[in-house]
Amino acid sequence: MGRRRAQNEILQSPVNTPARKRIGVLTSGGDCPGLNAVLHGICRTADGLDWDVIGFRDGFEGLLPPGDHIPLNRQSTAGIMHLGGTILGTTNRGHFMAKTGSGARGAIARSVLDRAKGTIEGLNLAALIAIGGDGSLATALQLSEFGIPVVGVPKTIDNDLEATAMTFGFDSAVTCVADALDRLHTTATSHKRVMVLEVMGRHAGWIALHGGLSGGADVILIPEIPFDFEKIAREVKRRDSQGAKSTMIVVAEGAKPKNGRQIRHATASGENRLGGIADHVGREVAARTDKEVRTCILGHLQRGGAPTASDRILATRFGVKAVQLIEEGRFGTMVSYQNDQTLDVPISHAVHRLRQVDPNGQLVETARAVDITFGD
Numbered sequence: 088m089g090r091r092r093a094q095n096e097i098l099q100s101p102v103n104t105p106a107r108k109r110i111g112v113l114t115s116g117g118d119c120p121g122l123n124a125v126l127h128g129i130c131r132t133a134d135g136l137d138w139d140v141i142g143f144r145d146g147f148e149g150l151l152p153p154g155d156h157i158p159l160n161r162q163s164t165a166g167i168m169h170l171g172g173t174i175l176g177t178t179n180r181g182h183f184m185a186k187t188g189s190g191a192r193g194a195i196a197r198s199v200l201d202r203a204k205g206t207i208e209g210l211n212l213a214a215l216i217a218i219g220g221d222g223s224l225a226t227a228l229q230l231s232e233f234g235i236p237v238v239g240v241p242k243t244i245d246n247d248l249e250a251t252a253m254t255f256g257f258d259s260a261v262t263c264v265a266d267a268l269d270r271l272h273t274t275a276t277s278h279k280r281v282m283v284l285e286v287m288g289r290h291a292g293w294i295a296l297h298g299g300l301s302g303g304a305d306v307i308l309i310p311e312i313p314f315d316f317e318k319i320a321r322e323v324k325r326r327d328s329q330g331a332k333s334t335m336i337v338v339a340e341g342a343k344p345k346n347g348r349q350i351r352h353a354t355a356s357g358e359n360r361l362g363g364i365a366d367h368v369g370r371e372v373a374a375r376t377d378k379e380v381r382t383c384i385l386g387h388l389q390r391g392g393a394p395t396a397s398d399r400i401l402a403t404r405f406g407v408k409a410v411q412l413i414e415e416g417r418f419g420t421m422v423s424y425q426n427d428q429t430l431d432v433p434i435s436h437a438v439h440r441l442r443q444v445d446p447n448g449q450l451v452e453t454a455r456a457v458d459i460t461f462g463d
């Protein structure tokens with residue numbers, strides 16, 4: 088607390104003349120590989136413009152008075168690009184939580200917005216960069232509508248935001264899935280088993296589709312294509328009869344059987360969390376075949392660890408672009424990636440818009456062409 092107060096006093100003390108422009112940044116929501124690379128990109132670009140950067144700790148919570156923040160600069164962000172997680176910390180609950188999902192919009196209390204604005208004005212910030220997924224961007228939008236100059240940077244391993252063709256963290260998660268499949272494949276083959284791997288992705292099957300395709304899955308089950316247990320069992324038997332030594336099934340946490348429901352469990356905090364579909368699939372496949380089945384839930388391994396080279400590059404591009412948007416005064420916008428270009432879109436066009444796998448799209452078609460079945 089003493090350290091925090093000391094930092095606040097430094098940051099709130101009169102700025103030397105001539106005043107240097109000062110911007111704030113925070114990371115919010117679930118973490119993902121590449122967040123530190125964004126911070127690195129922001130600090131380098133801001134330094135090149137002679138601006139100061141302040142990092143708020145633990146997401147939007149750091150905006151609450153007296154403000155929980157640390158100075159960020161070229162030196163303090165040197166050598167962090169390859170680190171997973173976020174040096175600023177994050178939270179996906181708290182005072183600023185905005186509801187996500189189709190059209191839902193939870194208003195942040197006016198008093199909370201007032202207090203956040205007070206912190207930003209007290210620190211004389213020219214703008215705030217909010218790095219987050221759909222829920223955090225919904226919060227960023229409300230801050231923006233409240234008169235706070237905000238620029239958003241999209242992040243999610245799920246890659247499910249409509250307004251950007253790609254988010255950093257996704258490639259790292261997919262690489263983790265492919266690696267898990269490589270490992271599971273050897274043990275499944277030794278024992279002639281069926282292996283079911285459950286992966287993240289919420290209501291979108293991108294991680295399962297890309298991970299399954301790159302990791303040599305035989306069956307991929309995604310939320311966008313409801314599946315039939317009989318069809319999966321038939322495929323397992325067909326492969327068995329043709330001498331295949333294993334069958335690898337990748338199931339997205341949000342996948343569901345035809346006429347069935349996603350598997351969720353309520354947490355003590357009232358949240359409805361997806362998870363558990365792998366065991367369900369495993370039990371049903373075992374009951375319909377004479378195969379031994381094992382399941383594995385990959386979980387937060389997909390979110391941890393170092394970002395891949397591609398994610399480091401994308402994250403750096405996003406950080407650089409965010410500072411450029413501030414320089415151009417384009418507030419209320421979010422960095423977006425389209426056709427190998429970093430662009431910007433209004434945050435209002437970006438939130439609450441889920442991008443799902445097209446069941447008739449080229450990637451699904453490609454997977455089917457190499458004998459992957461979707462259980463439909």
Ligand code: F6P
Nearest residue numbers: 117243244245287288289361390
């Ligand atoms: O949105 C990213 C994500 O990792 C989802 O794929 C997953 O369902 C969820 O977050 C897990 O959240 P938490 O870290 O709160 O358990």
